[in-house]
Amino acid sequence: MKFSLSWLRTHLTTDASLGQIAETLNNIGLEVEGIEDRGAALAPFVIARVIEAVPHPNADRLRVCRVDSGSGEVGVVCGAPNARTGMTTVFAPPGAYIPGSGITLKIGEIRGVASAGMLVSAREMALGEDHDGIVDLPGDAPVGTPYAAWAGLDDPVIEISVTPNRGDALAVRGIARDLAAAGLGTLTPWNAPAINGTGASAIRWQDDFTEACPWILGRTVRGVRNGESPAWLKQRLESVGLRPINALADITNFFTIDLGRPLHVFDVNKISGGALTVRRGAGERFRGLHGKDVNVTSDDCVIADAAGVQSLAGIVGGEATGCDEATTDVFIECALFDRVAIALSGQRSGIFSDARQRFERGIDVSLLPAALDAATAMVIALCGGEVSAITEAGAEPAWQRQASLRFERLQSFGRSDVTPDRAVGILGALGFGIAARDAAGVTVDVPPWRNDVASAGFSAGSTLDQHEDLDPDLATAVRQGARAIEPEADLIEEVLRIEGLDRIVPVSLPPLATVPTPSLTPRQARSVRARRVLAARGMAECVTFSFVDRATAARFGATPDTLTVANPIAADLDQMRPSPLATIARAAATNAARGFDDLALFEIGPGFRDETPAGQDLIAAGLRSGATPLSWIAASRNVDAFDAKADAFAVLQEIGVPLEALQVSATAPGHYHPGRAGTIKQGPKTTIGSFGELHPSLCAALDLPAGSVGFEIDLGAIADPKRRRKSAPDISPLQPLRRDFAFVVDAGVAAEAVLRAAKSAERGLITDVTLFDRYAGDKLPAGKVSLAIAVTLQPKDKSLTDSEIEAVSAKIVASVSKATNATLRG
Incomplete structure (x- = not known):
């Protein structure tokens, strides 16, 4: 989130310096990522007038200039071809640093003529690439005035990092409110001007998708003159990295940043049928204002007219109904879109916009009428026109809710000396209404712009119970997360951050035990040791996805529907794998297709039997194919089932399984060659692994080299070793x-x-x-x-x-x- 210092001061009355503002932002949890202050670098540069410019006596391309800098006359030798008598330009005195060239000026002589300063170009001030001559300013530019102040460059731009829960901090007013609560000034009162429209709107609303758009307003302004925005508006937008387009579009962008309230404008004369309908998409395509085609689905909320889709609601408008210089009648849209619906549409479309960012983090639910009036007033002020009455569909959702804070919890959680009066004062300054207070705590009314502070079971701005048709899993997860919210913790956080996160007293961690506990569990230790021994045996480790295509998964085990991926990242990755052997087999096939037949791969990762946590196994799997040397002095030979058995037994021996207690049977899972594979058991009932040559039909289906072998060890099925005190080794002195x-x-x-x-x-x-x-x-x-x-x-x-x-x-x-x-x- 970017904002300029002057923009902030339209909402915050303060004398604080830039440094104080930046420090306070960090202390209240709005981390400053950077400050761009071009005015500081240009502070020595002043507007000056060239009194006289004459040719240099000793150089054809130089001129000797007498310059009035506002504090006296100085002589400057200048090589610019446009230096002339009477021009107004920019002067850098001796000692000034020139950012475009990286030099610091000194008084000196050039070809025998004294020069005390420099007349500079735009590139030398790092304000562009123009280096054909010195800056040529209007004749009425005030001599002696700092150039940065005259050009509006002395307005620092601050960029902060906004956490996902703080949608209100994506507005300049929201940031000003936080700073005022922290004691850095006073929040400037803001009230939208009352706009009384006459006549019905030329466009009316129809809402057929209230789950995604519970409330939407709009009005027509006739007879506007759309054109270039005034300098102050363009400067505001440019300061935060937005490109001015035209007055109508710039107004909507202004309120997106200023109030965190996205708006959209339609050209009335480009809308078919006299109505705009909020509805589901139907597989249509339209050209967006970002210059690309947008495909919409039945899960997306769109705004359409009789001709088709004209906007992906809350994310991007359509080019066909956009406003340009020929626009004379404009329709202003001001809507409340559901957070979950916008997030899902944004993910599907891959479009990132300022509007999407604010809608999916949550906006002020109650601001719609005031924001529409404020935008209308600016349209009239900049473009003129006559205003119609408001047309709307839906209704304002019930957002009113309360949260309570116990003062003793504030002390115990934050270890802070914040008094109850101070805590209540902070909450009041942040816009929380004080509903009730006693010696033990306070109950507050949560303001509509704080969607992150909710009562248990409520998530503001989202009608979660109506989202099963969009994405049941996500809607359920969000609903459960909302019910898990503890609003008291949110209030504690608000008080502590405004008081200053730097003031929280650090508390030392408790001392560690004399004998530290193991850093790895037995299961983790087995994974580390298995990985080490397989790598030592010349096998290369793979890290693959835990899902494959259903057909491949079926060759290695069961494929229940509960393990089918609902939203796979690719069409051939739609089933959770029964074993890592399935995915390293695909990796081996890919290598073989590129001429690498002699392979030794392994992976330690999950295999899935069902969707429950107990149905996920930790498996060490390996695969060899082609030829392998027995040792550095032995000839190569093709791998066989006993190589896989050796790998499996090496893993088991390394992780401490007594090999003499193992039993091997000639049976094996169906993906192994019958008669050339085995199953490893620890005791009569516990199966811990299998090994052998892979089935010929499997090798043919996956394009694996014939005779490939593999093994699988279920590390989770191995019993944890009993902790026993190690005795001294009993080494016999006699020869065996x-x-x-x-x-x-x-x-x-x-x-x-x-x-x-x-x-x-x-x-x-x-x-x-x-x-x-x-x-x-x-x-x-x-x-x-x-x-x-x-x-x-x-x-x-x-x-x-x-x-x-x-x-x-x-x-x-x-x-x-x-x-x-x-x-x-x-």
């Missing part, structure tokens, strides 16, 4: 020994069952059991395979004798035979 066994088992027996049975034979001695060979062939009976295992024995107290080793070996054979019906291979 290894014994190999080959067992003949049925082909359907899992190797894991053999390993588990062998390890359980003598837990005190056996520290590791691994499978190192599997054989199936003509040397074995049909339906049989040979599984060779290596068993590591680690003695602790003494070396094992041959008989002890044989006894342990016999236990191993007996345990495996009992568990799997295996026989020792000869």
Whole structure:
């Protein structure tokens, strides 16, 4: 929000300096983002008259000028071709800084002639690019007067940051009200002039969309003369970055900034049918005043005549009915549009305008008649004309509400020494009417321009119960947010910020515990460690969207309608993903299409089973395709299911899951290749992951390289480890020994069952059991395979004798035979 100092002073009577105003704005929560003060840089520059200009005796292109600066005559050597006797121009004395050239003037000599100052061009004053000659001012410009003051450049422009809840601060008057409440002056009384129109308006209103426009006014002014705005109005608009257009358009822009009250003007002679209708859009297109086409939907509020849509209500007007120099009859619109409806239309259209910004943050609900009269009065003053009676549709909504403040809550929340009298005075200065007061607190009437202060269950300026047809989810969210408002907290905030946010006493945080608590939860720690180990295994991390197209999602799991995105950012991102493997598979396919077949990608993110919080899983997923080297000395080979299993088990080992307690079954979800995939369980019932080669049909559908493999680990399904005191490591000084066994088992027996049975034979001695060979062939009976295992024995107290080793070996054979019906291979 930008405003000039002179504009502010039309609403605030104050002698405060620019610095005091800026400091107070910061202290009351209206943060100053910048101040542009061109007058300060041009302070030394004064209007001067060239008494005489003669050629330089030693230079053909220079002139020696005698200059009257208002405080005496000085000699200046000037190279401007337009320097001449009798002209009025701008003089910079010695010591002045020239902003356009970055130099500071000194008294000196130029080609043997003394020069004390400089006659300057517009570019040298940083006021434009004109450098053909020195500034040529009208002859009646007062000599000796500071140029910035004469040219109206001594009016600093302040820019503040306005938070979304403070729609009233998007008006110069609203800012002046805050400053006056902070004690920086007096708010100037404002009353709109009473305008008594005669005759009916040439245009009448019809409101067929009261949910989005509960109240709208307008009137006709006939016989206007539209043209260029007066200098003061153009200067006001230019100071805040608005381009003057014509008097009628400039008047509406003026009140948008001055009172925070957007208006619009229609050329009566360009309106068809003698009426304007507020209604829903119907898929029409019209050219907006911003020079672009606007497409409207049935959810948008539009203003239309018999010929079609002429305005996207509250956001942008239409070019077809805009006012220009030929306009003679004008219709002034002053409306109240619903905040939610404007916000939704603004999002759909992508149009950002000053009107939209104010409507969606909330305007003064009761200001419509006064604002219409004020705008009408300015139209008559600048353009003339005869005024009609007001035409309106709808009615002023009930905005009256109250809020209460307990003084002890003010003390306990703000730790401030604000007295009850001071608190009540601040609220009164901000426009809150004092309805009741006692020793404990005060009840106030909330003014209509403070939409951010509401009673419980009320959000001013928005008829939320009528918004289900626009966007049910958003309307429900806004309604619930309104009910959660605590108006007392809003009043506390108002008192504390006007008293000065810098005066709130800082309170130290409580001391930390001697032993700090862990900074990460077990779930967060698992994510960090899983990410680290996968990256260390040469996989590249992806961060993808949590939604894919429905067809792809269906290949990786269920796709209930409750997980369909109502407003997707793209048509192919309309379903929440069952697993991150779905989105990294699409990323892998994109890379493969560009010639990068050898991939190793992973992502740790959410997968969705249903719409509830419990239905969201944290999953570590990875995918490999193409060839991969076993090590830096090994040849490359194509990846297989065991590479995916190795990745999955590396994650589980890193996050502290005991691998010996895991069970792997040959079943897997449908997106894996049957017979080349497995499911990992922790205990008989808890499934924590899956791995394997991806199904050929899946690879073909997604254009993945054939034979791609993947894994998924549900990090949330893993039980948190019990906190145990770590004991000293039990490291034996004795050398371990290894014994190999080959067992003949049925082909359907899992190797894991053999390993588990062998390890359980003598837990005190056996520290590791691994499978190192599997054989199936003509040397074995049909339906049989040979599984060779290596068993590591680690003695602790003494070396094992041959008989002890044989006894342990016999236990191993007996345990495996009992568990799997295996026989020792000869």
